[in-house]
Amino acid sequence: MKKMMSEMKERFMKRAIALATENVRSNSGGPFGAVIVKGGEIVSEGVNTVTATIDATAHAEINAIRNACRNLGTFHLDGCELYTSCEPCPMCLAASYWARIGAIYFGNRAEDAARVNFADAFLYEQIALPRKKRAIPEQEMLREKAWESFQAWIDNPAKIEY
């Protein structure tokens, strides 16, 4: 049983890697592929399409999560596992938390991605820094006024929480 589980996991990871490699060979985008699995079945796949779809957010995992949400008709992927050819960047890791992914399996590490000039490791450093020390300047403005949108949320009995 344990061996079967482990073979299944390897099959999903090999699929994610194959998607990544094929994405490069077909000149469709960066070397990243991901699959989302639920109950032993692939429910969605994604590849990096930043350049193909002109979308800075179109990483393999983001695309796979969006596809899984659409395929399963839900914005909460409880019970789903993410297999990705490379450790998720902070954008994709946080997306996994928002989507309530249950477990993450990755092939390459962020530091491997750094060796081929991707910024993943740099981004992990940036996000762990205090706001004022980060590379992109961040400035707070009109904080009191901004609360009005949260107050509207509190006051809305019809809100759908997520």
Added chain:
Amino acid sequence: MKKMMSEMKERFMKRAIALATENVRSNSGGPFGAVIVKGGEIVSEGVNTVTATIDATAHAEINAIRNACRNLGTFHLDGCELYTSCEPCPMCLAASYWARIGAIYFGNRAEDAARVNFADAFLYEQIALPRKKRAIPEQEMLREKAWESFQAWIDNPAKIEY
């Protein structure tokens, strides 16, 4: 001149806040709105549509970045500024780095979002932790095999870097 600049910035932030509040009042999604500005002009807007479009990644800033990429026809938003009604969560902050946003202005803080039950502050804590201490389990698999996709990237003279 300085006063004019400051008034312009306030106008953009007020627009982001108004989008957030209107999004709640129209029952379209969470209390978050964002605008992207280039050269003093709004080039895109976004609101949270997680529940409306059934997409865990559809935060206001992600939507604004995707819209800006489409409107400007580029996946690099150099020279653009992001005005958002609430401090970006780690997903949206990392997306801003990938998109090369030049500056970020925010209204509510992550800790304000926590007061209305959004996970932003929790996610900042998670992402700063070492892999093994995070809430979602992460496991490395087939790292050597995964390198094949990066090797394909290195070997592809037609690749479009991003």
